[in-house]
Amino acid sequence: MFKRLAISAALAFSLATAAQAESVVRYGISLADIPLTSGQPDRGAGAYKFTGYTIYDPLVAWEMDIADRPGKLVPGLATEWKVDPADPKKWLFTLRDGVKFHDGSALDAAAVVWNLDKVLDEKAAHYDRRQAAQVKPRLPSVASYRVIDAKTVEITTKAVDSFFPYQMLWFLVSSPAQYEKVGKDWDKFAMTPSGTGPFKLDKFVPRERAELVRNADYWDKKRLAKVDRLILLPMPEVLARTNALITGQVDMIETPAPDTVPQLKSAKMRIVENVTPHVWNYHLSVAPGSPWQDVRLRKALNLAIDREGIVALLNGLARPASGQVDPTSPWFGKPSFQIKYDPEAAKKLLAEAGYSKQKPLKTTFVIAQGGSGQMQSLPMNEFIQQNLKDVGIEIEFKVVELEVLYTRWRKGAKDEMNADVTSNNIAYVTSDPLYAIIRFFHSNQVAPVGVNWGAWSSPAVDALLDEAAKSFDVAKQDELLAKAHSLIVDDAVLGWVVHDTNPHALSPKVTKFVLAQHWFQDLTTVGVD
Incomplete structure (x- = not known):
């Protein structure tokens, strides 16, 4: 009997040791x-x-x-x-x-x-x-x-x-x-x-x-x-995700709450971030009836956004965007329109288009409640909502679950599903020519074929992208993509905000x-x- 108990105890100890030996994250x-x-x-x-x-x-x-x-x-x-x-x-x-x-x-x-x-x-x-x-x-x-x-x-x-x-x-x-x-x-x-x-x-x-x-x-x-x-x-x-890390319920998280970074560091948590080809922006509809058909309004929106303020809101876990790709990219080019925070210039453009703080442009954007890649969706959108209101653009938000936002994105601005909005706020990877530029700005990628959500098109941009796709010379590709990106920024096709650092x-x-x-x-x- 004693021998059987000893064997059972040894087996139980062995199983417990094996369970403890399994590495789990x-x-x-x-x-x-x-x-x-x-x-x-x-x-x-x-x-x-x-x-x-x-x-x-x-x-x-x-x-x-x-x-x-x-x-x-x-x-x-x-x-x-x-x-x-x-x-x-x-x-x-x-x-x-x-x-x-x-x-x-x-x-x-x-x-x-x-x-x-x-x-x-x-x-x-x-x-x-x-x-x-x-x-x-x-x-x-x-x-x-x-x-x-x-x-x-x-x-x-x-x-x-x-x-x-x-x-x-x-x-x-x-x-x-x-x-x-x-x-x-x-x-x-x-x-x-x-x-x-x-x-x-x-x-x-x-x-x-x-x-x-x-x-x-x-x-x-x-x-x-x-x-x-x-x-x-x-x-x-x-906050629930960040608290779960602090209290030991999880071992790692993505996108911690920015204002908890000092607390996380004091608790000996390690914050890891990196240069990430990922942009957070607003796709603007140029479909019939959308106010964003007017390039002055698209430029005004870009000039009204305080990107440094957004970076501060995120406790430094982002970088200001001045286009679809970072200026260090070989595809950035030399756009003449400089994306920066200039509310007075934004007000001037709005006035030219017939709007002001007393007579604001009113419209609705669809945004995500959160999700991977969308950073701090609600705080960021609320910050920008105030930026835009300060110059004469009043935005209401239709807040949806991320997969619903993706469905709306794939349908495109012209689909009846998006009849109630004029912009889709979605962030995405911009790691290569196809995913940075071609699928968003070529006319043959207008949704639902691709994800050119707003239905924007330019024969000049199409020609440059077509030529780049036919070339197997990387230097030539870079030159053509840079020219295309310059034209895209100059036409203020999107409302660019920040690049994520994937913290x-x-x-x-x-x-x-x-x-x-x-x-x-x-x-x-x-x-x-």
Whole structure:
């Protein structure tokens, strides 16, 4: 009897020790729900670091394990991609050998084409409208695709497009075998997903938590997760999220409350931020009936915003924006319209257009209550609302959940869904030519085809962007993009406010985390001692 008790005690001690040995990090995220887990995450670009690049992989990846310089395109599930010498509209992707999905099935060209069908071919039996809504606008160049052999996929673009590989960053690959196993049901697949990524989904409670566990068999041994278990906890309210870190309920958070930064630092929390190609702005409608058809009003709005005041409001966790990209970007150019805080100049332009503080311009903007990438949405908008009122622009806000804002964004200003607003306040990544400039300002990207929300167009800008897309000379691309950006700023197409620095706050427990100069982040770099 004594021997059995001793064995039981030893076993219990062993199990307890094993449980304690599991390294766990609890991550408070700024979303109201866990992003879609079936392959293409919803809830914006920020969601890719949660349920995108954790469970899944793209064909073409982004370098995310460095912090002191911008990343670049690197091999993902494809080891190589190149233009067919006989036809520059055809791209050939060579797949990596030996990659398996979490369910044990093998990655091959047929699986990649099956995934392209799931988001691009509405006639496919496994087409998923929810995933398609997230990624179809991010793949505007795709005309057709096919299997060449087991390790080669050919994708044909609608026109010669030197920037096409950047689109493939957003396309993630799910397991066809797992889809069959769960009864060809994407909702069931989302509960037990299978990708090729460095984490597997172990537990999932919508709106409450997702627990990701380390994939020890991951194909990229340099990118094995540094923790055994990563728990994602939705915490959309910034103060609740910050207090959760202070009280030890979580180990790291994104976007801490700015006014708590001194308190966090005194509690030995580490604040991590970096140069981030991400802009917070207002998309202005130039659809019929919108006041923003008048360039004077668009310029007045830009001149009325106190960007340094916004940076102070955020306790330094942002940088003023003077265009779509930062002036250090090779695509910034030399715009003649200088975006700055000049309320008197704003009043003068408003007066020319027939408005004043006594006769204000009144309109409505749709904004998010919060969410990943939207920074401190409500405080920032309220600050700017007062800035604009001071010069004669009175804005009412229609406050919606982030995914509703994205839906309105994809529909475009001309859609009846947006008949009640003249601007959409949305922030996004600006890391490459497609995502910084082309998809917002080319006339062929007017929503719902792309995300040129306001329906703005310029033949001169179109011509420059078309020429850049046809060139494979990077210096020439930069020159053409800079000219296009100059014209865009000179026409005050958007209301630009600040660039995010993607701040994170880490408890002393979290000793490792690389914050890349991108909105894509690699949670395999999160580690504890």
